[in-house]
Amino acid sequence: MSESQLRADIVEVGRRMYARGYTASNDGNISVRLGSDRLLMTPKSVCKGFMTPDMMCITDLEGRKLQGERDPSSEMLMHLEVYRQRPDVQAVVHAHPPIATGFAVAGIPLDRAVLAEVLTTLGSIPIAEYATPSTKELPEAVRKYIKAHDGMLLANHGALTSGADLYAAYYKMETIEHFAKISLVARLLGGENLISREEVERLQGLRGMYGIAAPAPLCADPAELDVNDPALCQVLEAPEGTGERLIPDVNAVLKTASRTGEIRLTYGELTALIADAVKQLRD
Numbered sequence: 001m002s003e004s005q006l007r008a009d010i011v012e013v014g015r016r017m018y019a020r021g022y023t024a025s026n027d028g029n030i031s032v033r034l035g036s037d038r039l040l041m042t043p044k045s046v047c048k049g050f051m052t053p054d055m056m057c058i059t060d061l062e063g064r065k066l067q068g069e070r071d072p073s074s075e076m077l078m079h080l081e082v083y084r085q086r087p088d089v090q091a092v093v094h095a096h097p098p099i100a101t102g103f104a105v106a107g108i109p110l111d112r113a114v115l116a117e118v119l120t121t122l123g124s125i126p127i128a129e130y131a132t133p134s135t136k137e138l139p140e141a142v143r144k145y146i147k148a149h150d151g152m153l154l155a156n157h158g159a160l161t162s163g164a165d166l167y168a169a170y171y172k173m174e175t176i177e178h179f180a181k182i183s184l185v186a187r188l189l190g191g192e193n194l195i196s197r198e199e200v201e202r203l204q205g206l207r208g209m210y211g212i213a214a215p216a217p218l219c220a221d222p223a224e225l226d227v228n229d230p231a232l233c234q235v236l237e238a239p240e241g242t243g244e245r246l247i248p249d250v251n252a253v254l255k256t257a258s259r260t261g262e263i264r265l266t267y268g269e270l271t272a273l274i275a276d277a278v279k280q281l282r283d
């Protein structure tokens with residue numbers, strides 16, 4: 001693909017990210033490989049919704065600027081790390097989509113077996129540990145997960161995706177935000193039903209059938225985890241189903257009443273009960 005086409009594609013991806021509210025102000029950054037030894041990247045301090053093709057920077061794989069009036073993205077180090085760890089990756093997208101970032105802020109990874117499409121494409125979406133943006137801490141946090149994952153949340157920060165081209169990386173960002181929305185709604189409605197481990201294995205087989213190039217296999221059984229290299233599989237919460245394909249969310253069931261008849265309350269519900277009891281005593 002020509003350099004001018006890639007510049008135009010970065011502009012378009014930036015416009016879509018901004019239009020969908022994945023970035024505010026000058027947030028986010030986008031990069032793509034330009035041949036074997038150079039990168040084309042968004043510049044520092046511009047709104048991704050209003051870029052023009054001439055604004056982009058060209059750097060080498062060490063981050064040295066080769067061309068461009070502006071300086072490269074402040075998150076360049078994170079992008080360089082992804083390209084270093086993943087020779088198959090052609091493009092990297094970083095944004096702060098609000099629902100997915102809400103999960104990243106709450107410390108809740110999107111790693112439950114919930115949607116078949118997400119399982120076959122992205123697999124599980126972990127949270128990379130908090131790191132100060134634009135420092136070398138951030139690439140270190142990303143390094144732990146990038147070998148096994150095309151998409152991840154960044155604790156108290158945002159999300160990061162990669163792909164075989166610019167649009168593939170961008171669509172993964174859309175998938176993460178869409179999945180986060182669905183997960184949030186399901187949790188508000190009482191919790192997700194989970195896809196069973198057996199069904200996850202079936203879906204894993206479909207990946208091969210549809211030629212989906214996932215970076216690592218799904219690990220629905222924690223015993224499959226390679227302790228020497230946890231980065232080589234995607235860990236999922238998918239309970240044993242004894243033949244069932246869908247399993248009720250155990251956590252949601254526990255919240256209302258356990259098998260022993262025990263009732264679990266949230267902190268808010270408990271304080272409301274106590275306040276009510278005290279009021280009745282006073283009256």
Ligand SMILES: [Zn+2]
Pocket residue numbers: 027028075094095096133157158
């Ligand atoms: Zn950011």
